[in-house]
Amino acid sequence: MGSGSTYPVEKCPANNKVPIRHRCVVCGYEADLRPSNVIGNAKRGRRTCDGCNHRNGTSLEDARRLFAKKNPDCIPLEGFKTQKDKVKFECVKCGHMWETRPCYLLLDGPGRAGCPKCACESCNRKTQEKFEEEVKAVNPNIKVIGKYVNSKTNIRVKHIPCGYEWEANPRGLLEKRSCPKCRENVKKSNGQRKTHEQFLAEMKEKHPDMKVLSKYISNKTKVKVKHLPCGREFEMSPGSLLAGRGCSVCNRKQRIMNSRKTHSQFIEEMQQIHPDIEVLSEYINSKSKVKVRHIPCQHEWMAAPNKLLTGRGCPKCNKLPKLTDDEYKKKLEENNIIYIPLAPVQNIDTKIPHLCPECNMTWDITPYNILFGYGCPRCRGNRQSYEEVIDDLHKSAPTLLIIDEYSGKNTRALFKCLECGHEWRATPYAVLHGAGCPKCVRKKSFPEISVYYFLDRDLEYEVLLNPRINIPHLEIKFEADVFIPELKLFVEYDGIYWHSTPRVEQRDIKREEAIYAVGYKCMHIREYNDIDEQRKSWLKEPPLLITAANHREDSEALDQCILDLETKLGIATNKPVDCLSNKVAIEEAYKNAPVYNITILENGDMEVKHNGK
Structure with a gap:
């Protein structure tokens, strides 16, 4: 399959777009080239060998x-x-x-x-003597002291009547600019400078809520002022004050208040996510708890708005098991945590006293923070040696290797994953407490990987999970949910909360336009039935949209949604679709799915690479 002076040294694959090693018979240069590019260059009469191209140069x-x-x-x-x-x-x-x-x-x-x-x-630079003659002709009261370099470099001069010396611009001197000291004195004598009383009058009109505490000198000399509503004192130039600037602390608070979500906006979002939950108190911010009531069971409780908007519901109906003392101690043993709780566990977010057996220190901390990795504040200052950290890392993460020299638990170091070869920077503290390779450990929603599992099972083509897509000529990069290369089809699972935000909506629009611009298609799966008109307006092919009920309320809706998707793809199978029954197999398939990096060229061709996982 050689072309011109270049021939392959490896076995040619079935796909002529997969790069293989080629060698030039002229110079011996080797490079990984796609067979399709080698054939195309030969037809166009181009040189394929980069080595020959570099060596030939220009005669x-x-x-x-x-x-x-x-x-x-x-x-x-x-x-x-x-x-x-x-x-x-x-x-x-x-x-x-x-x-x-x-x-x-x-x-x-x-x-x-x-x-x-x-x-x-051709430069004809001006000499020192010629410049002095020109200055004397324009302004005989100015004497040149310094050495002339050019028209842009300042030169030292002296005003003979007053004896004042300063650095002046040569071009300005030839434009009849006078002594700055004498010019300032003329302004004072003519009353051109703003007085303190005039500045106070302007401040009263511009900032009636501010009090001037120091004397006005000039427009650029800072004055001390006091903001009466908050009592804060600060210094600022009069020019900035009269231009509209004020107290930075109050301005920052006002910007936060203007960008904060209103009570009506919070109610609208709650109606979409929890139509069966009634808000009883006023919304303040995302972390300040509000009183809510679950209408079916009439249970009332205090909940953080951000928790409600991410899917948390009624604690009474969910009947979540409370963390007991025995369960908490068992989790401490499983995670090799040496700290001893000294009081009964109330819940995972309530602080209780703990004892450190190494230094006998007692401090209050939540069980959640202990399990998350926070430790004794006194022992935290004892620095471990490099050998001790390596031993701890080998015990807690045997598949990870630290490459950099150890500089502290909270100082980022370079780690390498022995399974996939990926390198990234992380703190040893994070790795010691459970953080792993970001390329191997990927957290995705269960419905999303369920769609991947059943399509991969029933479809005769290859199905990719979470490939990283790059469209260079459109400057678009994103991670797709599911991708079928043979059909040039993306399948996106749009969650009700995340994909309903305006920022993500704009991102989805750009992504949709890029996908169809290169000749590909995209099908959407939604968690709810009602698709707003704005969403319909930018979808390229509305008939490809598949809607489903909220899978959190009805697991059968997700099964039916996947069956509808397979029907639209023309898949005829008698195998049942049951996400809950196949949960273990779905999660196992997700863990073993390789990570793909796909580059889509302007003509629609793909370059596929994966980490070999």
Whole structure:
């Protein structure tokens, strides 16, 4: 399958878009090339070998022909490999020879370089004597003291009548600019400077809620003011105050209040997520608890708005088991946590005293923070040696290898995953307390991986889970939910909470336009039946949209949704779809799914790579 001077040294795959090793028979250069590119270059008469392309460069004849068109005043005396290599040139006008880079002489426009000798002769720089004569003719009261360099470099001068010296711009002196000290005195005598009383009058009109505490000097000299509503004192320039700036603390609070969600907005979001929960108290912010009532059971409780909006419901109906003392102690043993609780566990978010057996310190901390990895505040200051940290890391994470030198538990170091070879930076503290390889450990929703599991089981084509998609010419990168390369089809599972936010909605619109721009399609699965009109307006193919009831309330709705999806794809199978019964198999398939990186080119072709997991 060789083409021209390049032939493959590996077995050719069935797909001519998979790169394989090629060798050039002319120079022996080897590179990974796609067979389709090698054949295409041969048909177009192009060189396939990058080594030959680099070595050939530009000959002397080609270089002179190029400069005759671009820059006829400069003649190259030798050829060059690249335009950044220095070569000798000769000036046609003066015969001067010098070395420079061809790229400087081939620029278009006024930035193009030329002969340095001709440039110096045409400069005609002004001398010291000539500049002093011009200054004396324009302003005889100014004496030049410093050395003249050019029209932009300041020079020291002296005003003879008052004896004041300053650094002046040469161009300004020739434009009849006078002594700045005398000019300031003239302003004072004419009453041009703003008085303190005038500044107070302007401040009263602009900022009636501020009190000036220091004397006004100039527009740029800071004055001390007091903001009466909050009592804060600070310094600011009069120009900034009169331009509208005020107390930064109050302005920040006002910006936060303006961007904060209103009570009516919170009620609308609650109606979408929890239509059976009634809000009884006023909404303040996402963390301040509000009183709510579950209408079916009439149970009332205090809950954080952000917890409610992420799916948490009535604790009485859910009947969540309370964390007992025995269960908490068992979890401490399973996670090799040495701390001893000294009081009964009330709940996972209520602080109770704990004892550290190493230093005998007692402190209050929540069971959640203990299980999450927070430890004794006194022992935290005892620094471990590099060998001790390596031993601890090997025990807690045997598949991870630390590459950098240990600089502290909270200082990021370079880690390598021995399973997939991925390298990333993380703190040893995080790794010691359960953090793993971000490429291997991926957290996705159960409905999403259920769709992947059944499509992979019933479809004859390859199905990819969470491939990382890159469309370079459109500058779009995203992680898809499910992708079927043979059908050029994406399947996106849109959650009711996450995909209903305006920011994510705009991201989905850009993603949808990019997918269809390269000739691919996208099918959507929604958690609810009612699709708003705005959502319908930007979907490229509304008939491909599949709707389903909330899977949290009815697991059969998710099963029916997957069956509808397979019907639209033309899959005929007698195998049942039951997500709950196949939960273990679904999670196992998710863990073993490889991570794919797919680049979609402008013509719709794909370059597929994966980590071999």
